[in-house]
Amino acid sequence: MGGTEHLTVTRDGATLVLTLNRPEAKNALSLPMLVGLYDGWTEADEDDGVRSIVLTGAGGAFCSGMDLKALAGRGMDGEPYRERLAADPDLHWKAMLRHHRPRKPVIAAVEGACVAGGTEILQGTDIRVAGQSATFGLFEVRRGLFPIGGSTVRLPRQIPRTHALEMLLTGRPYTAEEAACIGLIGHVVPDGDALGTALEIAERINACGPLAVEAVKASVYETAGMTEEDGLKAELERGWPIFGTADAKEGSRAFAEKRPPVFRRA
Template sequence: MGGTEHLTVERAGATLVLTLNRPEAKNALSLAMLVGLHDGWLEADRDDAVRSVVLTGAGGAFCAGMDLKALAGDGMAGEEYRDRLRDDPDLHWKAMLRHHRPRKPVIAAVEGHCVAGGTEMLQGTDIRVAGESAVFGLFEVRRGLFPIGGSTVRLPRQIPRTHALEMLLTGRPYTAAEAERIGLIGRVVPDGTALDAALETAERVNACGPLAVEAVKASVYETAAMTEEEGLAAELARGWPIFETADAKEGARAFAQKREPQFRRA
């Protein structure tokens, strides 16, 4: 199992837990963190025993985004990983889920600051739960910067445009309650329990047929920009083969026998 000094990788049953681990900097992005994230997403895709991923942060924060001290010239932490960026110039975008969509469901467990690059990375996750004191926002314009992690494209597709533009153009912070109200996150829980809630959700995902789960996720995203007619056709093309799998037959058989199904990804 991989990981770096700023990104820990653990297994919780069939869930891979990726933890941003730079709490002294509110988990601001570093090269070590980006390399660890990149490799973690690939591990989740590669390992069929992994059915879901939870992304969280250590020390009561999710991610404060770009390290502005590094941007000002002090150097981004983890210079020893720079050769990985040279080998793959898109590595950081894949790490932040801008250029990569994992095939397994990704559940974000947010505590504390989830701002700038943290909010951008959040938009690449599928299910989002946050502690009630969590803070969200895209602060880039306040620093004369551009939220280039995908927010000008993704955010207006995920929440109403007026809310997306207010967040993008004012750079103001949002409470967890407000983030839930506008649809940026799905659920608010008591502080300190976001990870537990995310893991509970992951367990529910893990109990479902993995082929069905991955096909449903893929269908949602691939049809998002299609017309309804195109989308319905694509849904049929992806969905019908699932009914022919051994897992589908096992699901029906388990229901009839009043027992839990034993899915085999077949």
């Protein structure tokens, strides 16, 4: 497992846990954090033993966005990582899930601040859990900036347009209850319980057939911009082969034999 000084990588069974670890700055994005995120997504994609990913933050915060001092040209931590960024100028967008979608399900476990770039990364995750004191929002316009991490495209596709535009154009903070009400997050839990709840959801996913899970996720995203007719065709192309897998046969057999299935990605 990889990781950097600002990104911790651990395993919880078949779940890879990526923890934004810069609590003194409310986990503001740094170059070491972005490189660590990119490497974490890559590890999850390449390791068949990983069936789900949980993204969370250390110190009672999720992510407060980009380090504005760096954006103003006053430097960013992590000089040793600059060669990585030079070799792949798209690395930071992949790290923030703007230009990359992991094939495994990604569950966000949010406590505290999840604003600006934090809310932008959140939109690249699949399932979202937040503590009741968590806050969300896209503050860029208040600073004369643009939320270029994908929010003007993704947010109106994930929540009703009127709510997306209000969030984008006012730059105001949203409570966890408000975020759940408009559909930005799926679960509000007591403070401190977000990670545990996310891991419980991950464990339920991990118990399912991994080929089926990955195919379902891929189908949802690849058909999102299609007409219903084209989407249904694409769904058949993606889903029908799953029925011929050994895992599908094992799932049916285990159900008949009243035992947990043993899936082998085959």
